[in-house]
Amino acid sequence: MEEEAAITGTYVWYYLICQRETWLMIHQIAPDEEEENIEIGRFIHEYRYGKAKKEIEVGTIKVDQIANHNGQLVVKEIKKTSKFKRSATYQLLYYLYTFKKMGISAKGELRFPEERRKEDVVLTEAAIEKLEEIVNGIKRLSTFPVPPSPKKITFCRKCAYREFCWAEG
Numbered sequence: 001m002e003e004e005a006a007i008t009g010t011y012v013w014y015y016l017i018c019q020r021e022t023w024l025m026i027h028q029i030a031p032d033e034e035e036e037n038i039e040i041g042r043f044i045h046e047y048r049y050g051k052a053k054k055e056i057e058v059g060t061i062k063v064d065q066i067a068n069h070n071g072q073l074v075v076k077e078i079k080k081t082s083k084f085k086r087s088a089t090y091q092l093l094y095y096l097y098t099f100k101k102m103g104i105s106a107k108g109e110l111r112f113p114e115e116r117r118k119e120d121v122v123l124t125e126a127a128i129e130k131l132e133e134i135v136n137g138i139k140r141l142s143t144f145p146v147p148p149s150p151k152k153i154t155f156c157r158k159c160a161y162r163e164f165c166w167a168e169g
Helices: 009-015 019-026 036-049 085-101 125-142 154-158 162-166
Strands: 056-058 061-063 065-069 072-078 106-112 117-121
Touching: 009 019, 009 061, 009 085, 009 125, 019 125, 061 072, 061 085, 072 085, 085 106, 085 117, 085 125, 154 162
Parallel strands: 072 106
Antiparallel strands: 056 061, 065 072, 106 117
16 A cells, blocks of 8 residues: 655645646656746745745745744745735645644744735634645545646646646647
């Protein structure tokens, strides 16, 4: 029997946008690493937050930044745009939930440096219920022998997997 896929915050983010992409990532099918949006994302992280970079890995999660604000742990997630704010919010909530299960209380902060915006994120019981649905969906998806069929969505235009999904045979 195949080992269950370890859930990451990235899987949570992509699951809410494109389940096919999530399946590809889980099965270690690498995207085009030189795709423009991947490079832009790396640049934003380095340019805007390079000096303040405090990235930390805890188990299967990798948090962009972590800080202590007046004795309160703040987990920060940095995104290029707020266009996929719902996915980014649940990714950050997944990090907060992971910390909570470890007995660590934290609040979250979404940052959109190109928009010069930030938003506070708080883990609630309703968010935990939704996260558990998402995690179960990702676990179920990981057992599929083939990826879900591609579906055209607006995200496809800038997706690093677009050639994999839409190449003409």
